[in-house]
Every structure is written in structure tokens, then in C-alpha cells.
Ligand SMILES: O=C(O)CCC(=O)C(=O)O
């Protein structure tokens with residue numbers, strides 16, 4: 261996410277979803293009701309559907325010799341996940357489980373504070389940091405059934421210190437420690453992703469400079485009509501990689517769009533969900549694609565997700581890597597500065613994979 265920006269825009273009144281729920285509304289306010297084609301046909305998703313995103317055991321990539329069968333088969337699984345799914349769950353990821361619990365606790369404690377307390381950290385219209393609804397730019401835009409709290413984490417210069425809350429206790433320390441661990445995980449994953457592409461393992465680390473990292477906590481209260489609303493509008497992430505932690509005992513909320521279907525992601529306890537962002541799609545010239553995803557709500561259960569976006573430094577120039585381009589694979593994306601990409605991303609509403617149009621070379625086959 262790029263630094264906060266304020267434009268003179270009118271987003272109208274945005275209801276706080278938790279507060280709406282407290283009033284035991286009998287009908288969903290119009291602004292949350294999606295057009296028919298956008299509604300999540302919850303009942304049409306077969307819960308016994310066998311398709312589910314792949315699982316990667318990171319310890320199998322880290323242990324032993326790279327020629328070992330264990331390493332090679334896990335690497336193949338990683339390659340398939342990136343090429344065909346754009347999403348996977350990672351287990352044995354090395355992030356301390358106590359820390360996963362702590363971040364979940366402080367995030368939940370934050371959302372459970374009184375509204376006046378949370379409003380001390382407002383997300384101003386057109387900006388993406390603070391508490392509120394991001395990506396709302398007009399009065400007639402549909403709203404998500406979600407409250408968000410988003411913060412720039414790394415490098416320190418992208419932090420807005422006014423938005424780092426003094427309450428709940430330990431929030432800032434925990435986010436700081438968590439972000440360091442997630443940073444290590446992203447570096448590690450990018451190393452193996454590079455290996456899976458037959459590239460030097462340090463290629464991304466060296467290219468990204470001081471990587472930008474932002475955290476977004478999404479709280480989806482239960483919704484009396486999950487069939488009419490979306491928790492989060494369909495989008496791809498602008499990052500290189502995204503790491504998503506789902507609250508313990510979370511109901512299914514995340515859906516990914518694959519083969520023209522919305523596929524639910526079944527939470528695995530203590531696993532982290534990883535997805536390829538637009539930046540890796542561009543760098544790999546479309547070999548590893550970012551995948552459209554959304555969140556849906558549940559009639560009785562609330563849900564929390566803690567999301568970390570990991571991206572190159574804003575001053576880095578991005579474009580398809582030379583190794584990913586040849587006469588049979590001409591560049592599908594132009595070169596641009598990542599800061600410009602990020603600015604474009606955060607100043608537009610979430611709309612499927614539209615964000616990538618910024619980078620696409622017109623008339624190239626992108627699929
Ligand atoms: O809450 C989720 O499962 C999805 C969150 C997400 O996609 C995002 O914050 O970018």
C-alpha cells in the first residue's frame with residue numbers, strides 16, 4: 261500500500277458493520293446488497309467439493325539436500341501451486357504458533373473496543389491506512405460487510421505513527437514482532453519460488469530492495485443475509501506475495517476464482533494461506549498469476565483474517581524478467597515503477613483483476 265493520500269471525494273455515509281449488527285437490523289441496508297450477478301451463491305458451492313488449494317510443507321524444503329526426493333517433490337508441489345492455483349496453504353512455516361495466537365488476540369481485542377476508541381485511528385476517504393472501509397471512492401459504490409484496520413509496517417518511513425494504537429495492550433509490540441517473522445517467511449518463500457522457476461534463489465530479495473510490508477486486519481461480523489452481501493469484493497492483491505492468517509476455528513470465508521468457479525478455502529489450524537500477487541505475475545511474465553479472490557460472510561459466525569502484503573520497495577522498476585521472456589513468450593506487461601503501481605492500486609476500487617490493466621501491454625494474450 262502506498263502512503264496515505266487524501267482527495268476531495270464524497271463517499272457518503274459508511275455504516276460500521278459491527279455497530280449495524282448491534283442494532284439487530286431486520287433488513288440489510290441497500291448499500292451492502294450486491295447486484296444479483298455478484299451475490300455469493302452460497303448454497304451452490306458444494307461443501308463436499310474435492311477441489312481445495314494445495315498444501316506446502318515448508319520444513320521439507322528447508323531440511324536436507326536439494327537433490328533429495330523430499331525436497332524435489334515439495335518443490336514440484338510448490339511449482340504446481342504457483343502455476344495452477346496462485347494460492348497454497350503453508351504448514352511447518354516456522355512462525356511461532358504462540359505469536360499467531362498473540363496477533364489474533366490483539367487484533368480481536370482491537371475490533372472489540374468501543375467504536376469511539378477505534379475511530380481515533382480513522383481511515384480517511386480515499387486512503388488505505390487506519391480503521392474503516394478501504395477502496396471506497398464514491399457515494400454509490402457497494403460496501404463490504406467488513407471492518408478493516410490497516411497499517412503500513414515496513415520500512416518505518418511508510419508508517420503513520422498516529423495510526424498505531426495505544427490500546428489494546430501489546431498491540432504494537434505484537435504486530436512488530438509478527439511482521440518480522442512474516443518478513444522472514446516471505447523471504448524464504450520467495451527463495452523457493454525463485455528456485456521453482458530455475459532462477460537464482462536470491463533474485464527477488466536482491467531486486468526488491470527494502471521490501472514494503474503492510475498489515476490489514478479484516479473483521480467480518482456474522483451477517484443475517486450472507487447470500488446478499490460480500491465480506492470483501494473480488495480482487496487480486498497488488499503485492500508480490502500475501503500471507504493470510506485466519507482466526508482459529510474460522511468458518512470458511514475466503515473464496516478463490518478458479519476455472520470459472522468460486523472455490524472455498526478450508527482453514528487448516530495453524531497453517532498460513534499464501535497467494536501470488538500482481539507483482540509476481542508481471543515479473544514472471546504471467547507464468548505465475550495472481551488469482552482473483554473474495555470473502556463471504558456467515559449467518560452465525562464472525563471471522564477474522566490478518567493479512568500481510570509483501571512487495572518491492574516503491575522505487576524499484578518492475579517488468580517481466582529477462583529469463584521469463586523469449587521469442588515464444590514476448591513480454592505481456594510493460595515496465596513501470598512499483599510505487600506508481602501501488603498508487604494506482606490504492607486509488608481504485610477493488611474489481612477483480614482490473615488492477616493489472618495498469619501493467620498489461622494492450623493486445624497481448626494474457627491468459
Ligand atoms: O479475509 C479474507 O479471507 C480475504 C482477505 C483479503 O483478500 C485481503 O485482505 O486482501
Ligand SMILES: [Fe+2]
Pocket residue numbers: 495496497502553
Ligand atoms: Fe486479498
